[in-house]
Amino acid sequence: MRYRNPLALAATGVALSLLGSAAVPAQTPTPVVASFSILGDMAERIGGPQVDVVTLVGPGGDAHVYQPTPQAAQAVSDAELFIVNGLQFEGWLDRLVDASDFTGQRVVVTDGIEPIAFGEAADAPAGHGDHGHDDHGHDHGHDHGASDPHAWQSVPNAVTYVENITAALVAADPAHADRFEQRAQRYIAELEALDERIRATIESLPADQRTVVTSHDAFQYFADEYGVNFFSPQGVSTESEASAGDVAALIETMRERNVSAVFFENITDTRLLERIADETGARIGGTLYPGALSESDGPAPSYIEMMEHNAETLEQALGADHEESQS
Amino acid sequence: MIIEAVIQPFAEFGFMRRALVGCLAISLGATPVGVFLMLRRMSLTGDAMSHAILPGAAIGYLIAGLSLGAMTLGGLIAGMLVALVSAFISRATAAGEDASLAALYLISLALGVLIVSTRGSNVDLMHVLFGTVLALDDGALVLLCSIASLSVITVAVLFRPLVLECADPQFLRSVSRLSALTHFTFLTLVVLNLVGGFHALGTLMAVGIMILPAAAGRFWVSSPGALVGIAVLIAMLSSMSGLLLSYHYSFPSGPAIILVAGLFYTLSLVIGPFGGVLPQMIPRKHLKA
Numbered sequence: 001m002r003y004r005n006p007l008a009l010a011a012t013g014v015a016l017s018l019l020g021s022a023a024v025p026a027q028t029p030t031p032v033v034a035s036f037s038i039l040g041d042m043a044e045r046i047g048g049p050q051v052d053v054v055t056l057v058g059p060g061g062d063a064h065v066y067q068p069t070p071q072a073a074q075a076v077s078d079a080e081l082f083i084v085n086g087l088q089f090e091g092w093l094d095r096l097v098d099a100s101d102f103t104g105q106r107v108v109v110t111d112g113i114e115p116i117a118f119g120e121a122a123d124a125p126a127g128h129g130d131h132g133h134d135d136h137g138h139d140h141g142h143d144h145g146a147s148d149p150h151a152w153q154s155v156p157n158a159v160t161y162v163e164n165i166t167a168a169l170v171a172a173d174p175a176h177a178d179r180f181e182q183r184a185q186r187y188i189a190e191l192e193a194l195d196e197r198i199r200a201t202i203e204s205l206p207a208d209q210r211t212v213v214t215s216h217d218a219f220q221y222f223a224d225e226y227g228v229n230f231f232s233p234q235g236v237s238t239e240s241e242a243s244a245g246d247v248a249a250l251i252e253t254m255r256e257r258n259v260s261a262v263f264f265e266n267i268t269d270t271r272l273l274e275r276i277a278d279e280t281g282a283r284i285g286g287t288l289y290p291g292a293l294s295e296s297d298g299p300a301p302s303y304i305e306m307m308e309h310n311a312e313t314l315e316q317a318l319g320a321d322h323e324e325s326q327s
Numbered sequence: 328m329i330i331e332a333v334i335q336p337f338a339e340f341g342f343m344r345r346a347l348v349g350c351l352a353i354s355l356g357a358t359p360v361g362v363f364l365m366l367r368r369m370s371l372t373g374d375a376m377s378h379a380i381l382p383g384a385a386i387g388y389l390i391a392g393l394s395l396g397a398m399t400l401g402g403l404i405a406g407m408l409v410a411l412v413s414a415f416i417s418r419a420t421a422a423g424e425d426a427s428l429a430a431l432y433l434i435s436l437a438l439g440v441l442i443v444s445t446r447g448s449n450v451d452l453m454h455v456l457f458g459t460v461l462a463l464d465d466g467a468l469v470l471l472c473s474i475a476s477l478s479v480i481t482v483a484v485l486f487r488p489l490v491l492e493c494a495d496p497q498f499l500r501s502v503s504r505l506s507a508l509t510h511f512t513f514l515t516l517v518v519l520n521l522v523g524g525f526h527a528l529g530t531l532m533a534v535g536i537m538i539l540p541a542a543a544g545r546f547w548v549s550s551p552g553a554l555v556g557i558a559v560l561i562a563m564l565s566s567m568s569g570l571l572l573s574y575h576y577s578f579p580s581g582p583a584i585i586l587v588a589g590l591f592y593t594l595s596l597v598i599g600p601f602g603g604v605l606p607q608m609i610p611r612k613h614l615k616a
Binding site for chain 1: 336339340341342343345346459461462463464570573574575576577578579580583
């Protein structure tokens with residue numbers, strides 16, 4: 001999670017190449033690069049002191065439009081493991097790997113996850129049929145034809161992430177396999193408890209109060225897993241500019257469904273949502289974190305805290321709506 | 328039915344009305360300034376100035392967050408600094424104004440990118456800098472309308488010296504001490520309008536609504552007064568059509584507006600009676616000596 005001194009990194013790289021990469025001595029941590037903050041957090045949780053994690057897109061950064069720095073290329077070329085999300089989340093990935101002579105192992109954490117195509121999540125709320133999801137057609141048409149990469153928004157997927165990272169760490173440093181697996185087991189237990197908590201939180205909300213708007217179309221996996229409907233005025237990437245037609249369609253949808261909460265996320269311009277909230281009479285319900293952790297003093301410094309924060313923020317806004325509509 | 332397609336979006340949605348008011352204000356304020364930029368063969372100056380503003384607004388954003396005041400002030404300071412210093416350099420040294428302006432805006436742009444980059448990968452900023460006409464709040468609208476009013480009044484008051492500056496700057500300098508004042512006031516207007524336009528359309532698109540209608544208008548009339556009138560008309564029509572296209576066909580609104588203005592320009596280029604392509608090809612009667 002911290003940005004290391006490039007000289008120290010280079011020194012580590014030289015030391016490693018001198019020693020030969022096959023037999024890493026026990027006291028040298030495995031150099032690992034994680035593409036963004038959530039993966040960095042997971043790698044540190046599992047790797048502990050046996051890994052040295054460099055995170056490319058740090059807290060609050062937007063991995064969609066990150067531009068690699070020379071330090072990043074240096075870190076990647078020195079790394080044994082490069083942990084990435086995959087599903088084209090890191091568009092800059094191939095260029096960076098080409099530029100940095102990376103010779104280590106690339107770990108794609110979404111391996112084994114069933115990707116959700118853009119715009120289809122809310123139509124298929126898996127396994128939660130008892131909570132009356134009415135028709136949730138996404139009224140904003142985005143023809144990406146690719147999959148939504150924000151898979152970590154569902155905790156069971158995060159367990160897959162942890163398993164993939166653990167397997168890669170074990171392969172890279174078999175001497176510490178026991179420790180990695182122990183930590184992974186503990187972490188997965190925590191994740192499963194988290195999953196239960198989120199389910200309980202969302203299920204405590206009335207079924208007709210589970211439609212919200214965010215400024216970033218990144219919660220399809222959360223929608224699919226926990227049965228909350230998300231609408232977004234802007235599509236999945238911060239790169240595209242919203243059109244008047246999309247905004248008008250969203251406002252109409254919000255009026256039809258009586259959506260009463262709008263959420264800001266931590267990495268996108270909020271002015272447009274303020275307008276939409278104003279126009280529909282919806283309330284502004286705090287900040288959801290879609291894809292980047294907050295700084296360590298913020299509300300979402302780790303993956304678990306981020307997911308908990310999101311669920312609590314949803315509960316507060318939607319629960320408050322419920323009381324309001326009853327009174 | 329067509330009338331409904333034109334009226335309904337604005338009647339139903341407040342954000343469309345706000346976008347329209349914002350764009351009309353920019354058309355009214357920025358386009359006359361664009362006309363004089365074009366007449367003085369300074370069309371590209373607008374582009375340079377918009378780049379000069381960008382870092383100032385970025386610094387404002389980094390200091391105070393998404394604050395209208397801080398970003399406006401930052402942009403204004405950076406823009407004025409570049410405009411005044413380049414004007415000063417060109418009057419005090421052997422360098423031409425275009426060269427000094429180019430040098431300064433590039434320095435300003437690089438400085439801004441440097442400052443933004445050192446603050447981490449805060450890409451949000453790019454979003455902020457490109458503005459969106461669909462997200463104009465009360466503060467932004469008041470700012471846009473104030474700038475437009477100030478701009479219209481100033482152009483009206485300085486109309487004669489401005490036209491003279493375009494036609495014969497040497498003459499103006501010889502008969503009036505207003506020459507330097509006119510020049511600097513005019514540069515201030517350019518910066519002011521670009522800063523205002525950047526809240527709605529972003530820095531780069533704001534130049535479009537400044538220059539394109541003026542460039543289109545010159546194919547239709549020849550007197551400066553009529554040119555201002557027709558350019559403002561074209562700008563307003565482009566704003567409205569662009570917003571409607573954005574509404575009905577889901578195009579991003581900023582580029583849609585500028586592309587409609589571009590369409591007006593292309594059309595004028597072909598059929599405009601003053602120097603258009605087609606009218607020039609039609610043989611006219613020679614004047615007999």
